Amino acid sequence: MADVTDEKQQQQVAFAMHTFERIHHVEFQRRFLTQETRHDGREFTQFRPTHVVKGAISTAQGSATVRIGNTTVVCGIKAEVGEPDVNSPDQGYLVANVELPPMCSARFRPGAPSEEAQIASEHIHRLFNGTAGNKGVVDLKTLCIEEGLAVWSLSADIVCLKYDGNILDASIVALMAALEDLGLPSAQLDPATGVVSADRTKAVPLVLNKRLFPATFSLVDDAYLVADADDAEEQMATASLLVVLDASNGGALANMWKRGAGRVSSQTIHKCIDCAAQRMEALIKTL
């Protein structure tokens, strides 16, 4: 008898907790944050368990599936041949896009890409391509087949299967892993017909200039700085900071991006960079 009433009481408590979370989700999160912990039991500086699987998709030339906690993304890279840009006749293309389909969360409606997807696509595309003075992750000159006539165009598409916050980290890790997995078929241009033929059995891996490791920190409720916020915490975040370090350059800072109106002091930024370095060490060990 005691067991039955205990179980009923537990169910009632669980129900009350879920209702409270649904109705007052800000207050619910505050109950944990004020006690220096988070609703899933993590520390403020703790990242969710990360898993990376490379090469799962046979139709793509390079692919990777990444899971950070519940956020799951798949990155697939398809290689096609195109004409180079007139201003850079010996460079190929790396086109990165992040897709947040309505399947991953009820937040995203079907149709044109949401603002979040567009922002993520643009930032990741620029991060991996570099700018005029700063080299990108891939040396685009290695994608040249025949100067001025034919170059490789790598379309990297990052599709989110399940969204639970921190899409940027997951996308950067996925794209990095997919680039490492990519085998570019050896190609030849037939000058008479203009047709490029390629041999998939002789695939050459890409030479990568950088090895990027991201870490995102969010300022939740304008007061608590947490690492790797999930969806519930992201909804309450007033600012977020993305730190990307380059392992091939001794952990140098490759990219930093602070978004949002919340104020972040420079000591906090230094703390974040240190924390990102630890995250990089942890990721290198697991990969």
Added chain:
Amino acid sequence: MTSNIYDRRRVNGPARSVEPVYIDAIEPMAFPEGLRNDGRSLDQLRPIYIKTGLLAAQQTFSSTAPSGSAYYEQGKIRVSCAIYGPRQGRKSNPRIGSFDCDFQYAPFSCSWKKRSHIRGADEKETAQILEQAIAPAIRLEAYPKACIDAYVTVIESDGKFATISAAINCISAALADAGIELYDTVAACSMSSDSSRWVADCSQLEEDASSCSQLVAYMPSADEITYLLQNGKSTLDRTEQAVQACTNSCTRVYAVISRYLQSSMEQPGI
């Protein structure tokens, strides 16, 4: 089509790009010793794996999580489906609910040219096929004014008709996971023929080399075919034979889906 559609909401590549001509092809429809390239016999289906509830909210009761979801693998085909609903829909019919399907190939999922991000005509057609194949199985009169949405993403495709039948099976499993009232689980299967024999569940290479393909979606408990599609030329007798054979394959697929659904009920935490 070599020119890429310019989409101002995405990062665009070069205006025109093509796949190179791959010089490492294999002969698909020759069957030495009655076995296919991957060792299957002519009427053997690829192994199926289903996992439901992967997209469900884990610890917290999230309002953004789908009501049901399924991840489906059949050989190299991978399809993921999320069901949202019953929820308020735009077209609100006071007598009966509505079932809508949104289908997309991931850009890297097809062995032919990389797909554009904008929904192509064939994706919209496939969405209609899925709606027509699944809607008869749902008890829509139990959900008046509501709308059940299915979002299907193909992560890897291997055979056009086989992928569509995989999507149908995936939606069936996801609907069961969502607890939507169904008359029966719809199971689908495809066959292709090279004008002499019918071969079940063909891969992309086999389908490209065939002259006729068929897709059947079937409800075994009601013994009703909900969708039948044939592409290509075939005589009346051979078509009838194929429909019969395909329906039998659907029953086998149905048994597999039921077994996976049963085992997912027995282990609620996994």
